[in-house]
Every structure is written in C-alpha cells, then in structure tokens.
Amino acid sequence: MMLGKTLVTLSLLATAVLSHTATAGETLDRVKHNGELVAVMDQSYPPYSFLNDKNEEDGFDVDVVKEVAKRLGVKSKIETPSWEVIAAGHWRGRWDICICSMTPDEKKAKGLDFVAPYYSSPAVLVTNATGSSINSVSDIEGKRIGIEQGSSYERYLQKDLVIGYGAKQIQYPFKQVQPTPYSSEDLAYQDLGLGAGKRIDGIVANLVTANKRIQASSGKFKIVGAPLYEEPNWVAVDKGDKEWNATIKAIINELHKDGTLKKISLKWIGTDITAQ
Known part of the structure; x- marks a missing residue:
C-alpha cells in the first residue's frame, strides 16, 4: 500500500513539474511553432514607429523588433492595437512582445513584465x-x-x-x-x-x-x-512566462553589447540613446 501511495505521489509531482515547464515556455513554443514574432506598437510615433511612403511600419522600434525576430530565427509581424489595450497587458497569446517605447511604471507592471531597458529619452x-x-x-x-x-x-x-x-x-x-x-x-x-x-x-x-x-x-x-x-523605455511582455522573459532579456543584452542598438539609434535618431 505504501509503495502504491509513493508511486502516485511521485507521478503527481512529475506531472506538476512538466505542467510548469510547459507553461513557462508557452510563448517561446508558440513563436517557434508559428515561425513569427508578433509585436505591438503605436502606429504614429515617429521616429520610433510610423507608416512610411510604402504604407509599411517603419522606424527605430520596428528595426529592433526585426532584429529580435532574426535572432529567434523567425519572421516579425507588427500589429497596432490602441495604446490602452497594449498597456493593460493580459494579452492571452494575441501578441508576443512590446518593443514599443513603453515606460515602466507601477500600474503597467500589474499586467506586464518589463524585462530589459533598450533606450532612454526624457x-x-x-x-x-x-x-x-x-x-x-x-x-x-x-x-x-x-x-x-x-x-x-x-x-x-x-x-x-x-x-x-x-x-x-x-x-x-x-x-x-x-x-x-x-x-x-x-x-x-x-x-x-x-x-x-x-x-x-x-x-x-x-x-x-x-x-x-x-x-x-x-x-x-x-x-x-x-x-x-527621466523616461527609461523597456521591452515589455505579457506577465508570467519566465522562460520567455529570460530569452528576450538575453537577446536585448546582446543587442546592447554588440552595438546593434547603437547602430539602429544612430540611423533613426542621429545620436545614441541606448547607452545603459
């Protein structure tokens, strides 16, 4: 009888661990499976994000999104819901990331995780x-x-x-x-x-x-x-996926270290606003 109870307990613990692992990697799994990183941003916030002459999303934030997607080995897709909807969080899998010039604050942090700073402008x-x-x-x-x-x-x-x-x-x-x-x-x-x-x-x-x-x-x-x-701007993601947070934080840190963020900043701003 004791052996049976022990096996049941171990089985339940294993299930819990597997369930937690699946949840923690849910966003990364979805992005890899779809081959696409879905990012949100403001449609009219030049030079960070705006519609260019070809009616395509363009700008500083767009280039950073493309670079993050490239390093994940997927394509990028930009969507532009209202700012209120973006900032509220609880995206429920509709979007994967906000590289959208968002300033972290206590209210937004209730629905979003802020994983890494990528530029600052007052x-x-x-x-x-x-x-x-x-x-x-x-x-x-x-x-x-x-x-x-x-x-x-x-x-x-x-x-x-x-x-x-x-x-x-x-x-x-x-x-x-x-x-x-x-x-x-x-x-x-x-x-x-x-x-x-x-x-x-x-x-x-x-x-x-x-x-x-x-x-x-x-x-x-x-x-x-x-x-x-001061207005630090951070990459934000929906709340609760630790593996996704760690993955994005590592990529943003790489973009800082290898000069990619600086290069994108010089292209769109004319000066480096990405220095940590």
Whole structure:
C-alpha cells in the first residue's frame, strides 16, 4: 500500500513539474511553432514607429523588433492595437512582445513584465511656438495639456506616476492641470497646431518625438524649459512566462553589447540613446 501511495505521489509531482515547464515556455513554443514574432506598437510615433511612403511600419522600434525576430530565427509581424489595450497587458497569446517605447511604471507592471531597458529619452513639455503664455513647466497650472491616453504622461499630469526601475523620483512643479487624452499623438499635435489655447495649451511627450514633430512643422511648435523627468523605455511582455522573459532579456543584452542598438539609434535618431 505504501509503495502504491509513493508511486502516485511521485507521478503527481512529475506531472506538476512538466505542467510548469510547459507553461513557462508557452510563448517561446508558440513563436517557434508559428515561425513569427508578433509585436505591438503605436502606429504614429515617429521616429520610433510610423507608416512610411510604402504604407509599411517603419522606424527605430520596428528595426529592433526585426532584429529580435532574426535572432529567434523567425519572421516579425507588427500589429497596432490602441495604446490602452497594449498597456493593460493580459494579452492571452494575441501578441508576443512590446518593443514599443513603453515606460515602466507601477500600474503597467500589474499586467506586464518589463524585462530589459533598450533606450532612454526624457519627457518634455511642448507648446505652440507663438502666442503661448507657458514659459515654464509651472505655468501649466490649470491648463489643458494633451497626452496619449493610457501613457505615463497622463499619470504624470495626474501626479500619480511612479516609474522605479532606477529612475529618479519625479517632481511636480504644479498643483493641478487638465489632462486632455488623445488616442494618438497625431491628433494632439493637430489640435495644438490650431493655436495656443484654442483646444489645448501644450503636450507632454518624448523628447525625440517632440523634436521630430518640431522639425516637420516648420517652427509651429517649441519645447519649453528643461526635461520633466527621466523616461527609461523597456521591452515589455505579457506577465508570467519566465522562460520567455529570460530569452528576450538575453537577446536585448546582446543587442546592447554588440552595438546593434547603437547602430539602429544612430540611423533613426542621429545620436545614441541606448547607452545603459
């Protein structure tokens, strides 16, 4: 009888171990089986991700996705659900990875695992270049400030952003503003371009994307003051697959060490924003 119980116990333990192993490698197994890495990102976030003249996804993040897929021995596929959906996590196998200029914070970490940093660029305040009464960050008190819905910028304006991950503590030189969420930065810049204060008074954005918009707008926008806070950007994946996390972390570390990330950064940004 004791022998029988022991065999049953060992059988159950073996099943549990096998089950855990299958779960831990679920994403990698799926990617290898499908021969495809499905990545998510913002469709209009130049120069990180945008539609080029051939109506194809292009940019810094797209090139990093392609390189990760190459090192996994698979093809890459880009999908562009809303930012809110991406940031919420719980993807349930629909997507494999977010190399999508995502800043880690406590709220997103409830649904996503942040596995490796791949670049850093600070947040800045952008206003219309003419007629704006905003000359410093403290001047946004009570103003309507545009941000992409669900982004870390929205939580910054709500004074509820906790990044961690080695970033300095954020300071808020204002008491209260009116966050104005948009489904994309394109729409926010369109409204800001109508004139200072007509629909919004400013935008909180990434320094690199802000510079890109300024260059493309023939002087319609400007950056006000110093950067608002450090903004590390990490590769994110759905929560709970330790093997997948380790695999992606190892690849991103390789891309740092062999200079591939630096090369991609110089191509799209003109400077190296990937230094650790």
